[in-house]
Amino acid sequence: MDNLTQADLFSPSKARQQRLQAQDWAQIDSWLSYKYAGRTVPTFERNEETLKVLRELSMANERADEERTVHERLEREALKQLEKDEESRNPDDKEILETITAHLTSEGSAALHALASTTVALNTPNTSPETIAHMLIQHTVTGQNLKNHIxxxxxLQAYLQTQHSLLRRQLSELQSNPAFTTPANLPRQTTDTVRQTKHLRSKIREYEDKLSSLQSSQSRVNKSPRDVSSSDAIMEMLEQQQSLDELRERVEGLEKEVDVFGGLPADKEAARKEVGRLEVELDQARRRRDGKFEELVGR
Structure with a gap:
């Protein structure tokens, strides 16, 4: 809380964060003091990364302490159970076991040890040969099933590795094959296409307005109470027809003018350079034509 600035005092979120960090540092200091048991705690830089590492270390240490405590408790309970079983064992049975063990040959002792080890490994309730045989069969079946699963x-792993290699090759081909490479002039083409689309849309709106005006004029003519065969109606129709013919001729002329520049780039500067180059070629062609004409005249 000592490193709070004046701006943090007016920010509840920053103040809350600083308070939580102070609590975490207090827990870390307490944990380090307990671990060093009276010794001097080494000095270190107090920042967020150090706090994060120390918090994770303390949590891992607490989990390890809990696991060790559980393990020790299980060991004590197991030892108590063994001692209880040892105390409850019949002394006569113990004496009989010691007598039998003492009079067994080395082969017999090895066989008894093997039987006892097998019984413990199979976790069978007794040393009956039938029980041991059934447990062995069960373990064999389980082992075979596990082998089949493996x-x-x-x-499946080999198939996945093959598919992974195939996908890696396809990805490498997509990244290296020029056929799948984005053209360098794609942004320019996109810009030209967008510009042409906007131009065409404006033209479409213009023609739609003209068409709607013509349709409205036609509807007014159709709704007019005048006789279509009258001189006024005929003159009006002729004037409209003449206007349409003039408009059509104007549109065709504009289209021809635009077609002349159809091969030029969409960029203004590039178009000017192309026109300049074509003018130079035209001038050279004229000079060649004049030269050939002069040669013909000279002959």
Whole structure:
């Protein structure tokens, strides 16, 4: 809380964050003091990264302490159970076991040890041969099933590795093949297409307005109470027809003028350079034509 600035005092979120960090540092200091048990705690830089590492370390240490405590408690309970079983064992049975063990040959002792180890490993309730045989069969079946599952998983893993290699090759081809490379002039083409689209849209709106005006004029003519065969109606129709013919001729002329510049780039500067180049070529062609004409005249 000592490193709070004047601006943080007016920010509840920053103040809350500073308070939580102060609580975390207090817990870390308490934990380090407990671990060093009276010794001097080494000095270190107090920042967010150090706090994060120390918090994770303390949490891991607490989990390890809990696991060790549980393990020790289980060991004590197991030891108590063994001692209880040892105390409850019949002394006569113990004496009989010691007598039998003492009079067994080395082969017999090895066989008894093997039987006891097998019984413990199979977790069987007794040393009956039938019980041990059934447990062995069950373990064999389980082992075979696990082996089949492992083979299936290995086959699936090999298939996945093959598919992964195929996908990596396809990705490498997509990244290296020039056919899949984006053209360098794609942004320019996109810009030209957008510009032409906007121009065409404006033309479409203009023609739609003209068409709607013509349709409205036609509807007014149709709704007019005048006789279509009258001289006024005929003159009006002729004037409209003449206007339409003039408009059509104007549109055709404009289209021809635009077609002349159809091969030029959309950029103004590039178009000017192209026109200049064509003018130079035209001038050279004229000079060649004049030269050839002079040669013909000279002959």
């Amino acid at each position: 083979q299936h998983i290995q086959t």
